[in-house]
Amino acid sequence: MLCAQSLQIRRGQKTVLDGIDLDLEPGQILGVLGPNGAGKSTLLGALSGELQPAAGQVWLDQRPLADWRGAERAQRLAVLPQTSTLDFAFRVEEVVGMGRLPHQTGQVRDDEIITAALQAADAFHLAGRSYLALSGGERQRVHLARVLAQLWPGESGQTLLLDEPTSMLDPLHQHTTLQAIRAFADRGAAVLIILHDLNLAARYCDRILLLEQGRPHALDSPDVVLRPEPLKAVFGLEVLVQAHPERGHPLIIAR
Amino acid sequence: MTTLVKPRTLFIGLGLLCLLAIWLSLALGPVSLPLLDTMRAALRLAGVPLPAAGLEQAEMILGQIRLPRTLLGLAVGGVLALSGVAMQGLFRNPLADPGLVGVSSGAALGAAVAIVGGAAFGGLPDAWGPYLLSVCAFLGGLGVTALVYRLGRRNGQTNVAIMLLAGIALTALASSAVGLFTYLADDGTLRTLTFWNLGSLNGASYARLWPLLLVTVAVALWLPRRAKALNALLLGESEASHLGIDVEGLKRELVFCTALGVGAAVAAAGMIGFVGLVVPHLVRLLAGPDHRVLLPASVLAGASLLLFADLIARLALAPAELPIGIVTAFLGAPFFLYLLLRGRT
Numbered sequence: 058m059l060c061a062q063s064l065q066i067r068r069g070q071k072t073v074l075d076g077i078d079l080d081l082e083p084g085q086i087l088g089v090l091g092p093n094g095a096g097k098s099t100l101l102g103a104l105s106g107e108l109q110p111a112a113g114q115v116w117l118d119q120r121p122l123a124d125w126r127g128a129e130r131a132q133r134l135a136v137l138p139q140t141s142t143l144d145f146a147f148r149v150e151e152v153v154g155m156g157r158l159p160h161q162t163g164q165v166r167d168d169e170i171i172t173a174a175l176q177a178a179d180a181f182h183l184a185g186r187s188y189l190a191l192s193g194g195e196r197q198r199v200h201l202a203r204v205l206a207q208l209w210p211g212e213s214g215q216t217l218l219l220d221e222p223t224s225m226l227d228p229l230h231q232h233t234t235l236q237a238i239r240a241f242a243d244r245g246a247a248v249l250i251i252l253h254d255l256n257l258a259a260r261y262c263d264r265i266l267l268l269e270q271g272r273p274h275a276l277d278s279p280d281v282v283l284r285p286e287p288l289k290a291v292f293g294l295e296v297l298v299q300a301h302p303e304r305g306h307p308l309i310i311a312r
Numbered sequence: 313m314t315t316l317v318k319p320r321t322l323f324i325g326l327g328l329l330c331l332l333a334i335w336l337s338l339a340l341g342p343v344s345l346p347l348l349d350t351m352r353a354a355l356r357l358a359g360v361p362l363p364a365a366g367l368e369q370a371e372m373i374l375g376q377i378r379l380p381r382t383l384l385g386l387a388v389g390g391v392l393a394l395s396g397v398a399m400q401g402l403f404r405n406p407l408a409d410p411g412l413v414g415v416s417s418g419a420a421l422g423a424a425v426a427i428v429g430g431a432a433f434g435g436l437p438d439a440w441g442p443y444l445l446s447v448c449a450f451l452g453g454l455g456v457t458a459l460v461y462r463l464g465r466r467n468g469q470t471n472v473a474i475m476l477l478a479g480i481a482l483t484a485l486a487s488s489a490v491g492l493f494t495y496l497a498d499d500g501t502l503r504t505l506t507f508w509n510l511g512s513l514n515g516a517s518y519a520r521l522w523p524l525l526l527v528t529v530a531v532a533l534w535l536p537r538r539a540k541a542l543n544a545l546l547l548g549e550s551e552a553s554h555l556g557i558d559v560e561g562l563k564r565e566l567v568f569c570t571a572l573g574v575g576a577a578v579a580a581a582g583m584i585g586f587v588g589l590v591v592p593h594l595v596r597l598l599a600g601p602d603h604r605v606l607l608p609a610s611v612l613a614g615a616s617l618l619l620f621a622d623l624i625a626r627l628a629l630a631p632a633e634l635p636i637g638i639v640t641a642f643l644g645a646p647f648f649l650y651l652l653l654r655g656r657t
Contacts, residue, residue, distance in 0.1 A: 107550055131556030138550060144404060145546050145601035155544050159556040207555065 058083060058247060059104060059122075059134065059216040064113035066096075066103050066271075074099045074271045077113070081247035083213040086239065088258040088279075089251045091268030092292055097251045098139065100268070101220050104249065105136040118214065131159035132215075135207040139220040139251075141200050146187045149180065149199050156206035174206035175199075177237045179230060193225040201234060205241060213245035220251045235261040255309040259283050260301075267291050283307040317598045319605045326612035330386075333619035337382040338374055340623060342631050345370050354379075377516075384516040385622050386615040387528040388581045389591075391573040393614025394531055396588030397607055398566040398573075401542040403472055406596065410574045410588040413567060414456040414479045417486035419578035422452020423508050424493040431501040445508070446520060446579035453575035456482055461567050470563045472549075510635030511582035513622050520580050527576040531569045532611050538562060539603035546601065584637050586644025587614055587621075593651060 064077035074096045081087060089097050102108040104115055106122045115122040117134060125133075135156070143152070150171050157167045175181040180198040183191060188199065201222050208215045219238070223231040231254070239261050242248045252258045258265055258279065265282040267275040269291045275282045288296050288309070295312040317325070339350040353370040356362050357379065364371070395410040403412065411417065426448035460482055464475030497505060535542075541562050544552040553559045577584070591614040592606060599605045618636075621643065625634040 105550075105554060107553075126556075127553070127558055128556035131554060134554070136550075136554040138548070141548060141551060142404070143547055145406065146596070147543075147546075147601055151543075151600075151602060152547075155540075155547060155555060158540055158544055 058214060059115065059117050059249075061104060061115050062113050064100075064103055064115065065111045066099055066108055067111040072111070072271065074103060076272055077103075078273075079104075079266070079276075081216055081249055082263075083245050083247050084242055085263040086242050086248045086250060086261060088262030088265045089249060089268060090253075090255065090258055090265055090282075090291075091274075094270075095268040095291075096271040097268055098220055099271070101136070101218050101249070101251060105134065105218055106130070117216070128159040131207065133208075134216045135204040135218070137200055137204045137217075137219045137222055139224065141196070143188055143196075146189045149183045149186050149188060149191070150175070152188050152199050153202045153206050156203040156209075159207065170206050170209045171202075174202040174209055177205055177241070178202035179233050179237070194227060194230060197222065197225045198230065198234065201237075205237070208241075208246060211241045211244040211246040215246040217241065217246055217248045218250075219248065221253065222250065223252070223254070223257065231257060255283060255288070255296075259307045259309065260304065279307055283309055316600050319599060319609075322595075322599050322605065322609055323612070326609055326616065330612050330616045330619075333616040333623075334382055334386070336623055337385060337619045338378045341373075341378065341626055343373060345373065350374070380516040380518050380521050381513050381622070382619065383525065384513050384521055384581060385619045387521070387524045388513070388577045388584060389587055389614040389616070389618025390611040391524070391528040391531055391577050391614075392584065392587040392618070393591035393610040394528075394535055394607065395570040395573045395577075396590075396614075397542075397592045397603065397610050398535060398570050399588070400592055401545055401603065402563060402566045402570075403476060404546055404548070406593060407589070410570055411483070411585075412476060412479045413570060414460045414482045414486065415453040415571050415574040416578060416583060416585075417483040417490075418456025419449040419453035419575055420490050420509060420583060421456070421486040422448040422450070423578075423582075424490045424505060425452070427505050427508065428493040428497045428501055431498065432496075442515075442520065446523075450575045450579040452486075453578060454571050456486060457567060457571035457575075461564075468560070470560060472563070507635060508582045509637070511584040511637030511640075512625075512633070512635050513581055514633060516580075524576045524580040527572050531573045532608075534565075535569055536604070536607045538565065539607055542566075542603040542607075543601075582635075582637065584618070584640055586640045586648065587618060590644045590647055590651075591617060 059081045061077050061079040065072060066074040077100060089100060091097050103110055117125060153171045153174055154167060157170060175184060178198045178201045180202050183195055204217060208217060223234055226234060235257060238248055262279055264277060265279050266273060267282050267287055274291050275287050283298060285296050285298055288294055297310045297312055299308045301308045338354055339345045339347050349367060349370045352362050353367045353374050356367060356371060357375055399408045399410050399412055400406055423445055426445045460475055460479045463478035464470050494505060541557045544555045544557050545562060549559050592610050595606055595609045595613050599609060621639045622636050625636040625639045628634055
């Protein structure tokens with residue numbers, strides 16, 4: 058399980074993230090929302106060990122994150138960055154297979170997992186094709202399948218960090234992708250996901266962290282966080298919030 | 313890219329190609345030997361007990377001249393191709409060249425120092441002059457690469473973009489120093505320097521061959537152990553580290569293997585361009601970018617290609633001999649352009 062204690066990140070003299078206390082609970086999806094430049098990706102960088110905190114600590118299973126050896130850490134923690142630059146013509150299943158690198162489960166098991174992960178990300182029909190021949194959204198789903206394969210099948214004690222996994226997807230795939238992530242979390246993994254779409258966050262997240270200029274403005278359930286006042290305070294956006302007519306979760310409409 | 317050659321087929325094909333290249337390289341030259349005699353003499357040299365009758369001359373030419381030259385060609389071609397794969401992996405760019413980290417220009421500078429400096433001190437003794445040249449070239453390549461690597465380091469991390477730019481700057485600096493030595497050189501020295509810069513497998517001897525063979529075998533055994541890590545590195549440095557790869561260690565190994573490999577190759581045979589760039593590219597077209605196939609296949613392809621280039625160098629103007637660097641550039645540059653233009657359609 059991943060948790061952060063009074064985390065602070067600086068770039069040069071500037072404090073870009075401060076006062077972050079966070080527990081990622083098994084089986085839960087934590088959504089991170091905030092305007093551009095609020096520090097969402099910085100938070101993800103700090104939680105994944107890419108950025109060194111100026112103060113505070115990130116813990117993975119009661120051990121400081123930096124103390125973990127590469128492969129051991131990678132078996133528990135997978136990270137999907139916002140964009141990937143892969144300029145070589147790997148086949149789709151080879152890209153997904155790279156997710157199995159930290160494991161020694163053998164080719165047969167790996168192939169099963171690659172198939173399952175591709176199906177979960179609705180990308181199985183892309184198998185056999187060159188990665189370079191795919192569209193942006195298809196590439197994004199292939200990379201999602203790669204990080205799912207890295208933790209497959211997903212269990213308590215594992216953590217998945219996702220930076221805007223739906224940014225290039227069509228409306229249908231935004232939902233199928235988040236449903237796949239929901240199913241993954243339901244098997245026990247803890248998920249942190251950066252999103253921009255308030256309604257997707259309202260529907261799929263268990264808790265929401267609202268970031269404002271590098272500081273947490275709110276951290277609570279969607280019902281509490283996604284109200285007109287906090288959204289006005291953080292985004293400067295006037296909204297109406299209603300209950301979803303069928304599902305009951307908050308539905309956010311710009312005024 | 314769906315019609316890739318299966319790895320098995322590729323290795324059989326490249327293996328046969330390499331054997332053919334070795335055979336022709338042993339047989340052809342100023343004194344061409346019958347192909348069958350070549351094979352029998354080669355087998356005898358390898359310790360197969362065949363009757364020696366009528367093979368004395370073939371055996372002598374093979375043992376003294378052709379075999380060291382062929383081994384030199386195999387090692388130079390193999391290690392240059394491997395270094396190309398390593399650099400293209402490090403820079404995550406299929407158009408990267410081993411020369412990018414400054415090893416070639418550093419080696420050229422080392423050689424210029426040895427050739428011109430040696431002449432200034434009244435000429436080097438024939439006995440150890442060539443070795444001094446090789447050692448200087450090797451150290452020059454290693455030194456400049458170490459400097460490029462050092463310049464790319466910041467806060468315990470290596471920034472490959474800065475390394476790339478530092479490599480370009482130091483290559484320009486080393487070239488200007490070579491230019492200065494060229495300006496200072498007298499006619500005889502100038503000729504040596506020019507020919508060295510064009511590369512040649514001529515004058516191969518076992519004594520100069522062993523260090524390169526050792527380096528080649530070491531690099532060829534070491535890099536494939538990092539094949540999966542290299543695959544992951546192509547995703548990006550942070551992605552690779554999230555997959556559990558020690559990215560800093562891997563980058564250090566790639567630079568070190570390239571400096572060692574190219575340094576040793578240039579020290580033994582002078583500057584030979586385009587092999588490190590074109591061979592990995594060619595293999596990728598045939599078999600895809602997976603380093604588990606790419607690395608060993610590039611060794612075979614690079615070795616074969618260099619032997620064929622050397623055959624052209626030996627035979628095109630026989631009995632005179634072309635510098636092999638001219639041949640590889642003459643074939644490599646148009647091929648490189650073809651690759652560039654092909655991507656646009």
